[in-house]
Amino acid sequence: MMLLIQEQSKPGRRAVAQAPLRKADTSDIPEQFRRRRPAALPEVSELQVVRHYTRLSQRNFSIDTEFYPLGSCTMKYNPRGANEHAMLPGFLARHPEAPESHSQGFMACLFDLQEMLKELTGMQAVSLSPAAGAQGEFAGVAMIRAYHDERGDTGRTEILVPDAAHGTNPASAVMCGYKTREIPTGSNGDVDVEALKTVVGPHTAGIMLTNPSTLGVFDRGILEIAGLVHEAGGLLYYDGANLNAILGKARPGDMGFDVIHMNLHKTFSTPHGGGGPGSGPVGVSERLIPYLPVPMVTRDGDDYSWLTETECPRSIGRLSAFAGNAGVILRAYSYARMLGREGMSRVAEYSTLNANYMLKMLQEAGFEAAYPQRRATHEFIITLRTQARERGVNTMDFAKRLLDYGFHAPTTYFPLLVPECLLIEPTETEDKGTLDAFIQAMRTVQGEVAEDPELVKGAPHTLPVKRLDDVRAARELDLAWNALAED
Amino acid sequence: MMLLIQEQSKPGRRAVAQAPLRKADTSDIPEQFRRRRPAALPEVSELQVVRHYTRLSQRNFSIDTEFYPLGSCTMKYNPRGANEHAMLPGFLARHPEAPESHSQGFMACLFDLQEMLKELTGMQAVSLSPAAGAQGEFAGVAMIRAYHDERGDTGRTEILVPDAAHGTNPASAVMCGYKTREIPTGSNGDVDVEALKTVVGPHTAGIMLTNPSTLGVFDRGILEIAGLVHEAGGLLYYDGANLNAILGKARPGDMGFDVIHMNLHKTFSTPHGGGGPGSGPVGVSERLIPYLPVPMVTRDGDDYSWLTETECPRSIGRLSAFAGNAGVILRAYSYARMLGREGMSRVAEYSTLNANYMLKMLQEAGFEAAYPQRRATHEFIITLRTQARERGVNTMDFAKRLLDYGFHAPTTYFPLLVPECLLIEPTETEDKGTLDAFIQAMRTVQGEVAEDPELVKGAPHTLPVKRLDDVRAARELDLAWNALAED
Amino acid sequence: MLEAIGVDGIEDLFEEIPDDLRCGDLESIPPAMSELEVSQLMGERARQDGQPACFIGAGAYDHHIPAAVWQIATRGEFYSAYTPYQAEASQGTLQLLYEYQSMMTALTGMEVSNASMYDGASALAEAILMAVRANRKSKSRRILIPRALHPSYRRVAGNIVKNQDIELVELPFDPEGGHTDISALEPYNGEDIAALVIPQPNFFGVLEDVDALTGWGHRNKVLTIAVVNPLAMSVLSPPGEWGGEGVDICCGEGQPLGAPLSSGGPYFGFLCCRQAIVRQMPGRIIGRTLDQDGNRGFALTLQAREQHIRRSKATSNICTNQGLMVTTATIHLALLGAEGLERTAAACHANTKSLVEQLSIIPGVSPRFNRPVFHERLISLPMEAEAALRALAAHNILGGLDISRDYPELGSAILTCATEKRTPGEIGDFVDKLSRVISLQGGTPCQLQPKES
């Protein structure tokens, strides 16, 4: 067990060099506004802090240390160069309200990236400002709403969402004031077009899709779906979380989508940082351009300038105080430039190759594919329903046991419609040796399920903690350390 | 087991972005000069490299992760700020042959540090150029030789070295063409002055001492020793590896030393980097100034300039192609400025406090101090001779078992004159909680020695490898991976 | 591998994509560059923007960040990990987040903190949505929001919450004091209001009568939402104690805790609340629990609030948050501690005071409001603010923010701030240059390119 940093605190101890050595006078701030007791923050030395967080970090799995085939999350390698470039002193020091005269270099990067994303997605304009995928979804749906509202088309109250959709899709629709309606998936993994026909209509504001879907297949009926929805007056939203699979191969704009978000922290390889930050740029077709969130960058000759509420009065406005996650955007820009034209389609090619190879090898090892008749995209689904039924070992157990073999578990129990599923996404940056080692671990655990199911149910066995009690965590809420409660 | 990076190689694989994308023409280099087959370097992706070395790093103990009470090595915290400051782009980009016009900022740092080190050691001039302690020793002894040689005093062929001295001391003396002669230590830990009297004389070129000595005591007879050696026409060399113990409290210059080296990677807290780089500046008394190694920095008004062979024709010359380990020097400079006047004596105070506290607590736990009647300096010696004799558990076993408890072992079997010794140096940057945890681990292992000596003799048990076979390593030499030999 | 799959070429793997959807060559995408080439390109662009002396605050502050913060946060194990869904393989991130939550509750005096929102402004939007859900007593969807709150925060909150038919009602500020006088609330006594937003300090740096405002909320069954600068919390009384009982929700911008200015992001929003309404909280929350052996461990908890479980019924759509920035904030807070934060805050406050005093000697320049401030101040100028700032920028000084677009009623004024990083030399230079600019007013315009640095 590692102590909390708070538990290492001793009154009066400090990392002296980290604050001004002399305390300035603040006596002009009247007593009534002042804090009475200092906050109970840790009092520790710099060595204690460095050692504590260095050691804590070692209690994580990460791309830099383990294979991380977390489906839908595109855990590919985050180039270290991008980190260096985004953290160049000039970029770090730039205040978000710096005048354009002192921002041309930064703005040039943003503009270039906007242009590249337009081309890659086949959309007509891009705004980089959303802070993550979900905020991109919000922006996208808000634009759909603004579009209908401006046309006085206010009867459209529903957003259609396939049952395979990511949870953020319906949640974003609701945040924009819509009701959601679920569309079932056909047995082949594509959206059930007949079912769609029965619900699409004058109430339909739009549909949110990802293609390839989170089922790991490319929806072959996409043009028909687009036709149906457009005909009914709705718009099409593309959840770009799976863009990795088709980069340089096919473009959402060509499929008929009106608005799309991208996850720079997936497709463009910016780090996930243990939960963020991300960046969720949105791209739109012609008719939604006026509504794009601000700020954006435009160019006139060699001069870059901001597009804000003033220049874009019909915009859905800004969604963060400044320009979004600039540092993430710069990392994505660096990545995109290193990849370049040639590199983009390699992304789709190798991620798809890796996924299909793994699917095939796992099938040969006796695992059941959710959609065996389909080509895998950059990810695919294995269902463990047989093991679960026959041996009482569920997907969570299986996943935890993989951790013991030094592999991060694939995504479990998502998408919801496939029982006992593992959504596996190897990404293009992994080599065959790693894929083979993972396949071997899958086989080994499969063997253990047959021979010693309790071993698997008790996993993990080799990590800093054993299986954690989630129920207790939720029932006996302990969300913050409290000095007094401890002793 | 972790594969070697070479074992992960696959023909044709590359970290593409790390080299020019197009291969330039070199056909003007005639065939006779050209390499025939490419070198068998690993062919791996950037992810493979990052993951491999990240994971390898986790197989190390280090100050940033463990308590590291390695006596004589002063493993104190290396401030992260110093790393940042030394790696400022302007410093990194400076070519060693850049003209003085483009070097004033860098040279100002060197000059300031020279001045600070002079003041801290009580010497008359300092050269920063030696690359480590041992090169500082070489420089120091070479200056002693140059001094005698210039005076035509060529009968001085011996350097006296106490038996407690670090191995570099005699080795450095020999590299300067001297014979060495060992001086025994008295039972109280001080140099045996009577023995010294019998050997010092017209053959004596000088004596190499460290005070406090590596026995963890301050030699109280230092002034008498200095008198004896100087009277005999010899000079005094101070090995500054233990300067940490007396920083701001006492100065080698005041003790009568003629030349001294410092270990910036110890006393001035620059990182050890898994074996280096270090920096071993030398300071001298008046009479040795002309011989200091070049380059050095001098100041005239606001202008800094280099002192080289041209300005210092009697110098022992340069010992590295350029100016020594500049980056280490900058780290030390940053550290020294953060500490400042106030901080210097705190170094001695807290390192001495920590050492004496640990010595006391370990004595209470039943450990035998090598010099129980003496005050510890910043380090002290425990001898395990009783355990070794009675239980057959030697110091190496004991040390290995400490690793299992998450503590780096103290220095073992040095100094050579104390049997079965542990030289323990906690340093001033550790807190009492860590010291107490280490003391507890010492107690625990002590208990194990009594109850289950085999457990201790088989240690370590929890590290990536078990006890390694050193004999095999030396006998069946395998010093480089060879693709052909492997399969 | 192709052989194992049973195809002839990689292109076969894309056979399910209809031919007419296959795109061409992406000709307008520039060709690949090496890492060196990109570093030269971006290095040049970063240099091009100079590193002017920055006296702008307005929600993003140029503070010292200990070197250890980013050196540790960019360790691969933090930098390249995902959201800690697999708790046992993510104890590093999870324990750190629990420590973070503990630090934020200590700093704000609140009971509960989540693990971050995108930024301060969107955190406010979420706080408002949360308050509307939590305030069972109120049927209205009306929120009182001071005009003295950061204009972008008001905009962002509006842009987000308006989709759920929530109305933001503006409270005026006192023209002399710059604060939200309690009298501004009188019209709403007894009205059905869901929540009241209280900034501290407000956009102008002015200190609000937080106890009185919070008390009003309590008396009127209006939930209170504090928007605070976390650094200021080391000096100012924490929202958890305002008006005796404290506010219900507290949010703000975490940037001052270890995030570089970085053009506005990534920063992070923090969000704290009373434990009683934790089930209305959006975003990730980490809980302490036990493992099978009874040892302490940490895990995501109350996930039933979140989109990946609750989908359309979730408290928010947020998924990816600002984890790495929280990592830096946690390390930053551990390194500074309460004493270090307070020294930093005091140094900023004193620097700004010194700047304002020196500026005020210039004829026509004076502080705009007469109430106590913290660490930032509005300054009236005897010339057009934009022109003054432009002239200063030509000298590589960013003198502050021109507030005329957002507050035309305040005349020509700039919001200015000198953090602990501004040296006496830089402050003196600012004062000199501004006084020259003002005395030359009407002269020829200066050149506007930044100096390279």
Place this chain on the structure above:
Amino acid sequence: MLEAIGVDGIEDLFEEIPDDLRCGDLESIPPAMSELEVSQLMGERARQDGQPACFIGAGAYDHHIPAAVWQIATRGEFYSAYTPYQAEASQGTLQLLYEYQSMMTALTGMEVSNASMYDGASALAEAILMAVRANRKSKSRRILIPRALHPSYRRVAGNIVKNQDIELVELPFDPEGGHTDISALEPYNGEDIAALVIPQPNFFGVLEDVDALTGWGHRNKVLTIAVVNPLAMSVLSPPGEWGGEGVDICCGEGQPLGAPLSSGGPYFGFLCCRQAIVRQMPGRIIGRTLDQDGNRGFALTLQAREQHIRRSKATSNICTNQGLMVTTATIHLALLGAEGLERTAAACHANTKSLVEQLSIIPGVSPRFNRPVFHERLISLPMEAEAALRALAAHNILGGLDISRDYPELGSAILTCATEKRTPGEIGDFVDKLSRVISLQGGTPCQLQPKES
């Protein structure tokens, strides 16, 4: 703690130091500064030196270093570890060093590598000492050393080995070719010589007839010591193959493999040899071995050569070496591989060629030697080299190294080099400025301060 020790105050712990040895207040040491203040001070100084376009090589080269190199090397586990004495707790460093040794032997074609020396120059000194010990056939302590070897290397080697009465005998270079012609060795045929030093490329960038020189050594029972640029080894034939049998010892400067210019250090010296003489090798060597369970592991080996065991009989006094730089070199080499190194080397070579071609158009400017070169070249100027370089420096261009102090016989000439980092723009600028300087020759001197950057 004081109580536990049984003293009243910390000062009591220093009671054994005689009173008259206690020092005073160290008044001339400046007071403490915060990390921020030091970063401002050093930041200013680093900026003050500018970042001129660097066309100096002469033993230290401005190459691209992949970002991953230092981001990983500065991980605490590498950065803050000691020499791996406790092998079981240091497998990270030890395996890395074994990999490094394997890479260096692959690159040089030698059998054995140690784990580093201080730098290239001191590595040569140690190589000479090693050769004198290893050459049992020779009784002389004479070493043949080409004048075309880096002057600092000759000096450093001389300064170190002269204490052991070793004599360095200079071999002239060919005045037209700049190489060490085999005829220069004729006087020593059959003489008792301990070793011959062979640089490749030599200081002038000129390629030596390494096969012929090595062959001479073999025929005359003279040990051969190669001094090579490791980057060049990706293109040029490796010392392990020279003259058929290869050299006995090979050393050089490791800086081109991941070390920034950094004012000359820390870099690292590499040192390789035949396995037959490994017991004469100075410095740390890592060996592969097995643990108690028969698993592979790595440990320091042949420690009986070293000072901590053998004391006055050690092969060298070296203790601390350049571990961290070897860490960076290993990561660097793994990232580049043979192909990446070769592309880098080729790019430098081509850049320098292009630079020299363009410079040669300027009247009076021409390459000094007529033999093949690699990646660096001596250029004759029609004016005093120092003045030309000074004038270029005023334009923030470091045009090369003035060699007149070390080689007065070569007239006014500069050693120049354009690595892969020099852009066509920078090269063009150099050419322009030099041609202006030369044509203005005799005009007024330029201002000499660097531009801030």
